[in-house]
Amino acid sequence: MAKLQKSIDKRNRLIKATIQLVNNNGFHATPMSKIAKMANVSPATIYLYFKNKQDLVNQTYIEVKAKYTAYAFETYKNDMPIEAGFKLIWYRIADFKLKECENAMFLAQCDNTPMIDEASRKEGIKHLQPLLDLWARGKKEGIIKPLSDYLLYAYAINPLSFLMITQKRGDFQLDETHLEEAYQSAWGSIKVCK
Incomplete structure (x- = not known):
């Protein structure tokens, strides 16, 4: 043992x-x-x-992605209303990125490099399935814009990486008001305007 x-x-x-x-x-x-x-x-x-450096980086990516998404979806229930579910997930992602900065920075690097192989990227995306399912349900119900999941992620989730990096550099301090403003911007960018 x-x-x-x-x-x-x-x-x-x-x-x-x-x-x-x-x-x-x-x-x-x-x-x-x-x-x-x-x-x-x-x-x-x-x-x-x-096996090699590629394998080490790919496995690190998959492990960190699994940790990230386990945290993001820990309290999420599949039958939650669309906006409530998105808000819960969004705030959990924000919390992870701010508390687990090293892991979140690693994922941000991985998202912007060809170093991660396609099989590992697909494995990483599978970990996001609850969010993708929520968006699919939201599109079907006419609540979420009928955009590609990549565009939804780019507008609603990726800005958190930018905010995390600017906070880490000391350029900007995220407080509760800023987080709420960021959430409202994220939600506003993906919801259908009525």
Whole structure:
């Protein structure tokens, strides 16, 4: 049992080191040797858990995406009214991005790079299924604009990454009023105007 825990700990240290180094240096300036050094393991140890750097980054992405979406949908119920469900999910995503800044920054980097392979991207999108289902229901009921899910995500969710990064840099401090204004802007950008 202790050996298994040591193995899990090493793998977790490799994931954490990958996130920190990618956030600070980018994908291409994050060699396996630096990841191993930061994780305090030998470079050969990485290959016990991952096939190569691509596999390490893809698996890190999928794990972080799963953690992000588990948090976002933890209190969401599929039968909630559209606006109430979206508001709950949106605020949970905002909370995650502000509390789990390192993980959220890693996901933002992954969303803007070709480094993540297509299979991993599709796996990541599957984790968003409750939000996609909510939007599909909202479109069917005439509450959500009949736009591509990519456009809905770009207008309603992606601005949170921008706000998180500006807060992390110290350029802007999100308070409750700003969050509510951001939510109203997000909702206003995807709801059908009546």
